[in-house]
Amino acid sequence: MSKVTLTIDGLDVEAEKETTILRAALDNDIYIPHLCYHPELSPSGICRLCMVNADGEVVMSCQTPVDQGMVVKTKDPEIDRLRRTSIEILVANHHASCRGCPGSGPCALQKIMAYIRIDRKRVRRLRLPEEDLPKDQSNPYFDYDPNHCVLCNICVQTCEKIQGALHVIGRGIRTQIAFYGNNADCQSCMECVARCPVGALTAKESRSTHG
Amino acid sequence: MSDEFGEAALKNILVFYEGKRSELIPILQEAQGINGWLPREVMQLIADFLHINEGEVHSVASFYNQFRLMPLGRKMVTVCRGTACHIRGAPQILVDIGQSLRLKEGETSPDLEYTLESVACIGCCALAPVVKVNHKIHGEMTRERAVTLFPKLSE
Numbered sequence: 001m002s003k004v005t006l007t008i009d010g011l012d013v014e015a016e017k018e019t020t021i022l023r024a025a026l027d028n029d030i031y032i033p034h035l036c037y038h039p040e041l042s043p044s045g046i047c048r049l050c051m052v053n054a055d056g057e058v059v060m061s062c063q064t065p066v067d068q069g070m071v072v073k074t075k076d077p078e079i080d081r082l083r084r085t086s087i088e089i090l091v092a093n094h095h096a097s098c099r100g101c102p103g104s105g106p107c108a109l110q111k112i113m114a115y116i117r118i119d120r121k122r123v124r125r126l127r128l129p130e131e132d133l134p135k136d137q138s139n140p141y142f143d144y145d146p147n148h149c150v151l152c153n154i155c156v157q158t159c160e161k162i163q164g165a166l167h168v169i170g171r172g173i174r175t176q177i178a179f180y181g182n183n184a185d186c187q188s189c190m191e192c193v194a195r196c197p198v199g200a201l202t203a204k205e206s207r208s209t210h211g
Numbered sequence: 212m213s214d215e216f217g218e219a220a221l222k223n224i225l226v227f228y229e230g231k232r233s234e235l236i237p238i239l240q241e242a243q244g245i246n247g248w249l250p251r252e253v254m255q256l257i258a259d260f261l262h263i264n265e266g267e268v269h270s271v272a273s274f275y276n277q278f279r280l281m282p283l284g285r286k287m288v289t290v291c292r293g294t295a296c297h298i299r300g301a302p303q304i305l306v307d308i309g310q311s312l313r314l315k316e317g318e319t320s321p322d323l324e325y326t327l328e329s330v331a332c333i334g335c336c337a338l339a340p341v342v343k344v345n346h347k348i349h350g351e352m353t354r355e356r357a358v359t360l361f362p363k364l365s366e
């Protein structure tokens with residue numbers, strides 16, 4: 001297998017040729033915010049949070065392969081400006097507080113908010129009227145809370161390979177994840193619950209599945 | 212079996228298709244013509260025909276504004292909230308009509324009499340603010356006239 005050398009934030013990093021920038025960075029303990037990336041799934045590029053500057057161009061690090069001699073910057077003013085807007089919109093529509101949230105702790109959104117240092121005032125200007133969307137408790141093994149969901153699509157992509165029981169429904173601010181009559185198809189493998197990066201899918205009886 | 216959802220009509224539509232996944236949207240468009248909306252039974256039959264699961268059909272149908280997953284009222288009340296109508300008071304008219312029909316935007320009354328909708332510009336801004344009931348346009352709407360529209364229309 002051939003290796004390439006690139007620099008990420010001034011650090012020389014060695015990586016397999018086909019690896020993505022995000023993978024190479026994470027393998028070397030360099031954090032790049034990401035929500036929709038999961039090591040077992042093909043990168044969907046939905047969340048737009050993993051953007052970096054690679055050789056002068058803004059790219060999604062989860063979808064861009066490394067290259068010999070590539071120079072990557074994970075932080076610069078332009079990246080910060082672009083990424084901040086994406087994350088602010090997400091946070092503004094995250095009608096949930098972390099207190100008591102089952103995802104709190106390993107939650108990817110919490111980590112990103114801390115990393116980017118979200119300015120609550122700026123976010124408030126984007127906030128929609130408070131709305132408590134009903135939970136979907138129709139699945140016998142786990143519950144879905146749309147108020148916590150960041151629509152990363154990881155659960156849908158995960159189940160696609162297993163049963164295809166989960167789907168995205170609706171559009172725009174009304175988008176949700178739904179089972180739509182496919183509960184009988186669910187294999188109760190709990191892979192979707194385990195992979196949800198926030199506290200939107202939780203096992204019934206609030207057994208913790210994060211690990 | 213009763214044919215409440217137009218299964219026979221759907222079969223007549225499906226004979227013109229090959230059963231390919233890419234045919235989903237045109238099939239949904241034609242199938243909606245049967246009842247004016249897409250009952251779950253119809254979506255299930257389409258899913259079977261295309262060998263995909265029902266959730267996928269629902270996922271696609273729920274994305275597009277043109278597809279309706281709920282029955283429509285006999286009277287479609289459409290309040291324009293395009294720019295011209297907005298400036299001339301559409302938001303308040305929408306609230307008033309909603310109150311007198313006891314419906315929120317997008318809802319249909321349980322007796323299937325009314326569906327309340329809003330739209331961004333009907334295309335006759337000179338008459339703003341505009342309310343459409345089925346195909347009839349009511350222009351230069353006022354709060355007072357808006358609420359009198361319905362008893363008269365439900366004759």
Ligand code: SF4
Pocket residue numbers: 158159162163164165166185186187188189190191192193
């Ligand atoms: S538990 Fe498994 S089968 Fe059921 S929805 Fe989740 S991933 Fe699909």
Ligand code: SF4
Pocket residue numbers: 148149150151152153154155156177192195196197198200201
């Ligand atoms: S339920 Fe979780 S995994 Fe699924 S889309 Fe929402 S945040 Fe992502």
Ligand code: FES
Pocket residue numbers: 033034035036037044045046047048049050051060061062063
């Ligand atoms: S992690 Fe790359 S776009 Fe979401």
Ligand code: FES
Pocket residue numbers: 291292293294295296297331332333334335336337339340341
């Ligand atoms: S804005 Fe209402 S008709 Fe154009």
